[in-house]
Amino acid sequence: MTQHRHPESPILSHCPETLPAHAYIDADWYRQEQKTLWANNWVAAGRLNDLKPGVMKKVQIGAASVVVCRASDGELSAFHNVCRHRGAELCSRDKQPMGKLVTCKYHAWSYAAKDGRLVATGHARPTDDFQKAEHGLIKVSHMVWNGFVFLNLSHDPGPLAPDMGLKSLDNWPMDSLVTGHRMVKDLACNWKIFWENYNECLHCPGVHPELCDLVPLYETGIMAPNEAPDWTPEKAAQPLLKEGAVTWTATGKPCGPEFPNLSPVERQNGYNFVTIYPTMFVVAHVDYVRAVYFEPTGPESVRLTAEWYFPQETLDQPGFDAAEVAAFAKIVMAQDAEVAELNQRGIRSPAYMQGKLMPEEYAIHDFHKWLLHNMGRGLQS
Ligand code: FES
Ligand SMILES: [Fe+2]
Known part of the structure; x- marks a missing residue:
């Protein structure tokens, strides 16, 4: 029937x-x-107002760890949570304070929190063949919808749906x-x-x-x-x-x-x-x-x-x-x-x-x- x-x-x-x-x-x-x-696809990473200015946050998407940074002026940025030197994790706690720079705990490479630019290489003195500009943090797409932060690992993200x-x-x-x-x-x-x-x-x-x-x-x-x-x-x-x-x-x-x-x-x-x-x-x-x-x-x-x-x-x-x-x-x-x-x-x-x-x-x-x-x-x- x-x-x-x-x-x-x-x-x-x-x-x-x-x-x-x-x-x-x-x-x-x-x-x-x-x-x-x-x-x-877009992956939700918590509420924007739960990430205070001057704080960065670690978000896991499968094998990929992402660091979401909120600058003191409130601006948001997101990067793969991995140092370009020898690959240490940058943000190692759920949330941790940050200034203008994200600094790797291992050998102190530091990156601009807003755009991921490599700013300094700690005690290391790289030779001329090293291109600083090519060793910034790898960006992750982000957006905010209704107060929720979303991340997308794709290089070419589609719309949130x-x-x-x-x-x-x-x-x-x-x-x-x-x-x-x-x-x-x-x-x-x-x-x-x-x-x-x-x-x-x-x-x-x-x-x-x-x-x-x-x-x-x-x-x-x-x-x-x-x-x-x-x-x-x-x-x-x-x-x-x-x-x-x-x-x-x-x-x-x-x-x-x-x-x-x-x-x-x-x-x-x-x-x-x-x-x-x-x-x-x-x-x-x-x-x-x-x-x-x-x-x-x-x-x-x-x-x-x-x-x-x-x-x-x-x-x-x-x-x-x-x-x-x-x-x-x-x-x-x-x-x-x-x-x-x-x-x-x-x-x-x-x-x-x-x-x-x-x-x-x-x-x-x-x-x-x-x-x-x-x-x-x-x-x-
Ligand atoms: S692995 Fe980050 S500074 Fe060496
Ligand atoms: Fe149910």
Whole structure:
């Protein structure tokens, strides 16, 4: 029996293959991903206002370490974090102070922080055949979007491509939001497993009781109203949160003043996701914003960093505790982490070669198409 679906519904009309098991385990596959999609797409590197002037920061993108420098006048620059002398790492901590120069700890070669120019070679006195101008730091492209710093290792980077478009967060005062809480979590699963889990809600009824209580739609295993079997475009959009709730907090009540410029639909949604493959997703609520960054640390491990952003006014409320607000999404993320690791352990079984996607997993199918296209491979099915 064919499932009923409206032609404009995103639900698939067939059940495609998943990626093969080795895509989640194999070191060669992992290296290939690093060389292609992680090296050619924009990778989020934290908030601009969390990098104070006069500080440099180390960011890992696969094998590549990048140093992001913020000069005392606020100007941003980014370089491969490697000395041109004999290759020592320049910035060796997550963040460290810097002046006008970035100086290598090993033999004191120093570089201009703004443009990477080699300024001095410490005690060494190079002969005339050494061209200082050719030994500056190697630049990495950078940009800022909605207060997020992005890096791109490619020599010829394409545009940043959030799924909802570059204007998707225009109604939130993103630049001025302040980080109120951060959580770093290392998971024993391939980075794609967490994205796949993000891309479907079939697991929601069994895995996320608290979230399903807040978002009744999730209780039915779908992510959006247009996935329902009886959906038609004429049906007016319904509020996505349960009655009385306006945001993702334990009570559904806002944790501070609501953002004044949101559209009625953004407000009614209660949560607005922006997906930026492969690096991050953002969830914008009426009162605060959360972002989750993905950093693959090996074929079978990923580091997730979640951050919660608030207006300063909210943080300044007497007795306000950002950790309390974060607690709700942390419960959901812990539930997702558990099933993601469960998924990874199962995929290692020699009995598992490849699985099947269900029609409701259309967003995973799209993710696989994006991934294989970026790796220069075709889809097997
Ligand atoms: S390796 Fe950096 S100065 Fe020698
Ligand atoms: Fe989930």
